[in-house]
Amino acid sequence: MSRRTAMLCTSSGLIATAFGVVVDRGGDPGPVHTEAQEESTAEPTAEAAPEPGRQAWMPDATLRPLSVNFTPGGLKEMRGLVLHVQEGENSLHDHFSDPAAQASAHFWVSQSGEIEQYVSAHDRAWAQGTGNPSWLSVETSGFASRPLTAQQVDSVARIYAWGMAQHGWPLEPASTPQGRGLGIHRMGGRAWGGHSCPGPLRSAQAGEILSTVRHNSRG
Numbered sequence: 001m002s003r004r005t006a007m008l009c010t011s012s013g014l015i016a017t018a019f020g021v022v023v024d025r026g027g028d029p030g031p032v033h034t035e036a037q038e039e040s041t042a043e044p045t046a047e048a049a050p051e052p053g054r055q056a057w058m059p060d061a062t063l064r065p066l067s068v069n070f071t072p073g074g075l076k077e078m079r080g081l082v083l084h085v086q087e088g089e090n091s092l093h094d095h096f097s098d099p100a101a102q103a104s105a106h107f108w109v110s111q112s113g114e115i116e117q118y119v120s121a122h123d124r125a126w127a128q129g130t131g132n133p134s135w136l137s138v139e140t141s142g143f144a145s146r147p148l149t150a151q152q153v154d155s156v157a158r159i160y161a162w163g164m165a166q167h168g169w170p171l172e173p174a175s176t177p178q179g180r181g182l183g184i185h186r187m188g189g190r191a192w193g194g195h196s197c198p199g200p201l202r203s204a205q206a207g208e209i210l211s212t213v214r215h216n217s218r219g
């Protein structure tokens with residue numbers, strides 16, 4: 001338990017324990033996401049803002065809403081889905097329900113393909129630093145040293161197909177925080193916590209996930 005929580009990429013622990021990197025929030029001259037900036041973009045735009053009528057909860061998922069560790073109404077735009085690796089096993093609901101965790105994700109997928117949803121698609125999960133107001137997030141059980149199981153690929157593809165239908169995600173990979181589509185945690189660099197998550201093996205499976213979405217959409 002303690003090892004799992006310490007290694008989880010959405011916790012602050014991994015930065016210090018796994019990579020020896022400490023995020024310097026003091027003198028960073030890089031892009032700063034402020035509340036003021038969010039206010040200025042709060043006006044709904046044609047395709048970016050989540051629309052109230054669109055589904056907040058995925059019907060196929062087991063709904064386990066959190067009561068802490070998320071920002072209600074905090075999703076300011078909908079760029080796509082960010083893939084994470086848990087560096088552990090078993091449901092993250094208890095961990096994300098601990099106020100001390102200060103972390104969450106919208107979805108979690110078990111190695112056998114079960115999907116749990118913890119945070120509404122209208123709300124902001126705390127998964128990837130300054131990317132949180134713009135992206136939904138999915139944690140995948142297991143370790144960066146092992147690829148996603150076939151069942152996990154299929155389930156992440158089901159989440160992605162739902163996001164395409166409900167929230168307009170494009171069927172393409174995203175490679176930067178300014179892009180749209182299926183992205184990985186690492187693409188956000190330092191502003192997203194400086195993580196290597198989800199590691200080379202699972203990052204390389206993004207194309208396989210999108211291919212599965214494409215294949216399934218053909219029926």
Ligand SMILES: [Zn+2]
Nearest residue numbers: 009084185197
């Ligand atoms: Zn991550």
